Structure formats: structure tokens, C-alpha cells
Amino acid sequence: MQKKSTVPESHTATEFLRGQASKIFDTIVQKDHVVIVNKNSEPQNVIISYERYKRLKENGADI
Numbered sequence: 263m264q265k266k267s268t269v270p271e272s273h274t275a276t277e278f279l280r281g282q283a284s285k286i287f288d289t290i291v292q293k294d295h296v297v298i299v300n301k302n303s304e305p306q307n308v309i310i311s312y313e314r315y316k317r318l319k320e321n322g323a324d325i
Contacts, residue, residue, distance in 0.1 A: 270296040275306065 273286055278299070290297055291311045299307040310318075318325055 270298045270308070272298045272300060275299055275301040 271289075273282070277283075277286065286297060286309075289295055290309055291313075294311060294314055296314075297309040298305050299309060315325070
């Protein structure tokens, strides 16, 4: 069994503005990735799949 990476991917807010959102969202869902969105070189948001969100909630995460 392959161990999942614990280091989140990082994308800029500009990538989303330039039409890359759909591609990024697909990767998040298909590969169960965590993505940090940076604006002005600072982390602003975290994006996870809905399935990961449900798993976290089921395991008691306060999110």
C-alpha cells in the first residue's frame, strides 16, 4: 500500500482566475489531495474534497 503524501499542494489565486479551477478541483477529487490557495504569497484557503470533509467530520474534526 502506497503512503499518501502529507504535504499539501499549493496553488495561487491567480490560477483560479485564469481558468484552472476545474482542473484543480478534478485533481482534488480524483487523488484526494489537499490544496492550499495562496494570495499575495500568503496561504488564504484550504480546499479538500467533499468525501474527505465527510471523513474528517465522522472522525470528530472541528471543521
